[in-house]
Amino acid sequence: MTQTVGQQLIIAAIPGLPALVFLVLALFGRYLKEGAQYVAIFGVATSLVFSFFALLSVAGVIGDGQPIEFAVNWIDLGEGGSFQMGVYIDGLAAVMLVVVCFVSLMIQLYSGGFMQDDARFAWYYAVLNLFTASMLGLVLAPNFIELYVFWELVGLCSYLLIGHWFEKPQAARAATKAFIVTRIGDAALFIGIIMFWRATGTTSYQGIAEAAQAGFIGGSLFTAAVVLVFVGAIGKSAQFPLHVWLPDAMEGPTPVSALIHAATMVAAGVYLVARTYDIFVQSPAAMLVVAYIGGFTALMAATMALTKKDIKRVIAYSTVSQLGYMMLALGIGSFTAGIFHLYNHAFFKALLFLCAGSIIYAMNSYNVFEMGGLRHRMPITFWTMVIAGLSLAGIFPLSGFWSKDAVVASVFAEHFYVLFGMALLTVFLTAFYIFRAIFLAFMGEPRSEAAGEAVESPGIMTGPMVILAFLSVVSGFVGTPIRNYFAEFVVPSAFAAETLALEPEAFSFVLAALSVAMAVAGIALAYAFYVPKPEWASALAYRFSSVYTFLDKGWYFDDLYDRVFVRPAMATGRFVREFDRRTLSGLISGVGRGFLGAGERLRPLQTGGVQNYALFILLSVLVLGVIVGAIAGAQYAFLMVALIAVVTLTAVAVGARL
Amino acid sequence: MPPQAQQFIDALNATIPLEGYLVVGAIMFAIGAWGALIRRNAVVVFMCIELMINAVNLTLVAFADYLPGARGAGVGYAVLVIAVAAAEVAVGLAIALAVYRTRKTVNVDEVDLMKG
Numbered sequence: 001m002t003q004t005v006g007q008q009l010i011i012a013a014i015p016g017l018p019a020l021v022f023l024v025l026a027l028f029g030r031y032l033k034e035g036a037q038y039v040a041i042f043g044v045a046t047s048l049v050f051s052f053f054a055l056l057s058v059a060g061v062i063g064d065g066q067p068i069e070f071a072v073n074w075i076d077l078g079e080g081g082s083f084q085m086g087v088y089i090d091g092l093a094a095v096m097l098v099v100v101c102f103v104s105l106m107i108q109l110y111s112g113g114f115m116q117d118d119a120r121f122a123w124y125y126a127v128l129n130l131f132t133a134s135m136l137g138l139v140l141a142p143n144f145i146e147l148y149v150f151w152e153l154v155g156l157c158s159y160l161l162i163g164h165w166f167e168k169p170q171a172a173r174a175a176t177k178a179f180i181v182t183r184i185g186d187a188a189l190f191i192g193i194i195m196f197w198r199a200t201g202t203t204s205y206q207g208i209a210e211a212a213q214a215g216f217i218g219g220s221l222f223t224a225a226v227v228l229v230f231v232g233a234i235g236k237s238a239q240f241p242l243h244v245w246l247p248d249a250m251e252g253p254t255p256v257s258a259l260i261h262a263a264t265m266v267a268a269g270v271y272l273v274a275r276t277y278d279i280f281v282q283s284p285a286a287m288l289v290v291a292y293i294g295g296f297t298a299l300m301a302a303t304m305a306l307t308k309k310d311i312k313r314v315i316a317y318s319t320v321s322q323l324g325y326m327m328l329a330l331g332i333g334s335f336t337a338g339i340f341h342l343y344n345h346a347f348f349k350a351l352l353f354l355c356a357g358s359i360i361y362a363m364n365s366y367n368v369f370e371m372g373g374l375r376h377r378m379p380i381t382f383w384t385m386v387i388a389g390l391s392l393a394g395i396f397p398l399s400g401f402w403s404k405d406a407v408v409a410s411v412f413a414e415h416f417y418v419l420f421g422m423a424l425l426t427v428f429l430t431a432f433y434i435f436r437a438i439f440l441a442f443m444g445e446p447r448s449e450a451a452g453e454a455v456e457s458p459g460i461m462t463g464p465m466v467i468l469a470f471l472s473v474v475s476g477f478v479g480t481p482i483r484n485y486f487a488e489f490v491v492p493s494a495f496a497a498e499t500l501a502l503e504p505e506a507f508s509f510v511l512a513a514l515s516v517a518m519a520v521a522g523i524a525l526a527y528a529f530y531v532p533k534p535e536w537a538s539a540l541a542y543r544f545s546s547v548y549t550f551l552d553k554g555w556y557f558d559d560l561y562d563r564v565f566v567r568p569a570m571a572t573g574r575f576v577r578e579f580d581r582r583t584l585s586g587l588i589s590g591v592g593r594g595f596l597g598a599g600e601r602l603r604p605l606q607t608g609g610v611q612n613y614a615l616f617i618l619l620s621v622l623v624l625g626v627i628v629g630a631i632a633g634a635q636y637a638f639l640m641v642a643l644i645a646v647v648t649l650t651a652v653a654v655g656a657r658l
Numbered sequence: 659m660p661p662q663a664q665q666f667i668d669a670l671n672a673t674i675p676l677e678g679y680l681v682v683g684a685i686m687f688a689i690g691a692w693g694a695l696i697r698r699n700a701v702v703v704f705m706c707i708e709l710m711i712n713a714v715n716l717t718l719v720a721f722a723d724y725l726p727g728a729r730g731a732g733v734g735y736a737v738l739v740i741a742v743a744a745a746e747v748a749v750g751l752a753i754a755l756a757v758y759r760t761r762k763t764v765n766v767d768e769v770d771l772m773k774g
């Protein structure tokens with residue numbers, strides 16, 4: 001379909017405005033100071049309005065309901081083709097645009113309170129907006145090259161924001177770790193893109209999907225390329241085995257964690273798989289990899305979250321686990337369920353982080369064992385967090401229930417029974433760990449002085465929390481089995497649906513009841529362990545201390561990577577440094593010293609005596625003469641030289657005697 | 659006239675071969691070089707340099723006569739050398755004078771400011 005220039009400008013302004021805000025704040029932030037937030041909020045609010053315009057246009061309310069699509073040439077290689085910068089908005093992209101803008105807006109409102117008095121307030125807002133702009137650009141991208149540009153920008157912004165408090169060494173390390181670990185995925189993604197481009201001559205998703213259908217790329221090469229693209233998604237979405245950066249990323253400011261976990265960074269990986277679904281479905285092997293990585297990650301991260309003391313880390317592992325659900329759904333072919341979960345997850349996960357931030361703001365501690373009894377002191381935070389927790393646990397009728405149930409049900413319907421068991425177990429663990437954190441923080445007696453004196457956060461922070469809590473309840477209603485608007489709007493392409501040959505699944509009351517029962521059991525167990533009988537939990541932890549430590553250390557992944565990758569890399573670095581210092585540097589300065597020494601040796605030749613110089617000149621002429629004479633064989637020249645030689649030697653002899 | 663005398667006169671009248679000039683030039687050059695290398699008095703050193711220059715001039719002129727193909731280039735060159743030598747002596751003696759005024763000596767051994 002074609003749009004007017006005005007419409008195209010509005011679409012381009014969706015990522016353009018936050019990018020502009022970034023420039024303004026980066027250049028004039030020092031004059032705006034606290035005023036920076038108003039500029040930022042104005043920018044992202046306008047983007048949100050424009051995103052709604054795109055959503056309504058794609059939905060057919062104000063337009064023709066066709067995907068919005070346009071592009072300009074970016075790099076023209078002549079014969080070699082060209083790279084385009086463009087826009088492609090279908091239902092999936094439109095929903096993502098609205099979610100990203102909305103969550104970003106909520107977080108920017110909240111940050112005004114949370115980041116008050118921060119030394120780099122304006123810079124924080126600047127990067128927050130660049131982050132939003134990058135993610136919006138990534139969502140709009142119709143081809144891999146454009147996606148990759150924004151993909152890297154997202155990585156850069158996450159680095160800057162995680163390391164916002166870079167004076168803390170842990171924050172600086174966490175930022176570096178996040179950057180390096182995701183770069184592994186990025187490198188794989190780039191290799192995948194190059195493989196596709198080499199084989200098909202295009203980088204557009206549609207072009208590659210069509211080329212693969214037509215057989216220009218296939219077999220193991222195709223599978224390898226698809227899996228490499230998925231490795232990129234693994235890195236960004238913190239899936240096993242590249243999940244280690246996300247818990248450490250908690251060193252950043254809490255609103256940043258909310259943004260990273262809900263809308264921008266980690267959603268990018270899931271979105272990439274969904275966006276390139278036409279390519280993924282053509283490789284059943286790659287789809288299986290996606291499904292099993294997702295299912296395994298969901299379970300693994302849920303177990304890791306069980307024992308964490310840091311409330312933000314509990315939520316961080318929960319993100320890893322929930323992203324695993326999304327990957328699992330996409331991998332088994334349940335496109336809509338996966339994206340639906342991504343959409344619902346954005347709201348309740350952002351809310352969980354904002355609640356955690358509110359607690360941290362109130363008592364300046366991350367440790368749940370130092371909290372307790374906050375129920376009465378922070379009622380808004382308590383109730384919003386309970387709503388978010390229930391939604392995360394998947395309790396009827398909150399939003400998390402609808403999407404999680406859709407995922408679990410489709411896993412069962414597609415006959416992946418092992419994955420189904422893992423998913424169901426994860427539901428139980430999820431409910432347990434999130435309510436463990438909530439009960440520890442809000443119930444019982446205050447376990448520290450700070451907890452006893454905590455007060456509710458200001459309205460600028462609780463406001464966004466209440467809005468998000470409302471959405472955590474209702475956002476799922478667009479996808480209920482009664483009338484599934486979401487599934488009508490966000491659909492895989494006809495080609496993908498045909499390739500997967502999915503059967504339309506009916507809502508299963510048995511499965512829904514089963515998953516809710518698991519969740520309730522988890523909550524009940526958490527209640528039993530942490531409210532009436534807290535000593536049970538510590539006794540159990542003591543009894544199975546090795547298991548406890550294993551979970552607490554995150555299955556020793558950090559230690560493993562430290563041994564296998566980090567230390568050898570460090571050792572290589574040290575070796576290279578020593579090689580550089582000893583061998584190369586020694587070589588260079590050795591040459592220098594050689595010339596210095598030679599100069600020192602030659603110094604006595606410069607006697608300052610004119611006659612010595614004359615003697616050298618004469619001797620040189622003699623030598624030259626001998627050479628010329630020998631080459632040319634000229635008798636007279638030779639004769640002259642012989643004569644000069646005799647005279648000179650006599651002169652030297654006489655001179656020496658005098 | 660006795661035959662020996664006639665022989666002597668013939669020998670004197672005979673064209674002097676090139677080697678004669680060259681040998682004389684070489685000897686002059688050698689004496690000049692020897693003097694320039696071993697004499698301490700700067701003025702004498704200059705005189706020896708003049709001797710070397712004139713040895714070269716003699717050689718040039720001899721070759722100019724001996725090699726008609728050169729069309730007298732050697733002679734022209736000799737004139738140039740004489741001019742340069744005059745300039746060189748002017749400068750050189752001025753230096754010697756300046757050295758004498760500052761150091762009260764013309765002994766080249768004692769002038770070694772440039773010693774490395």
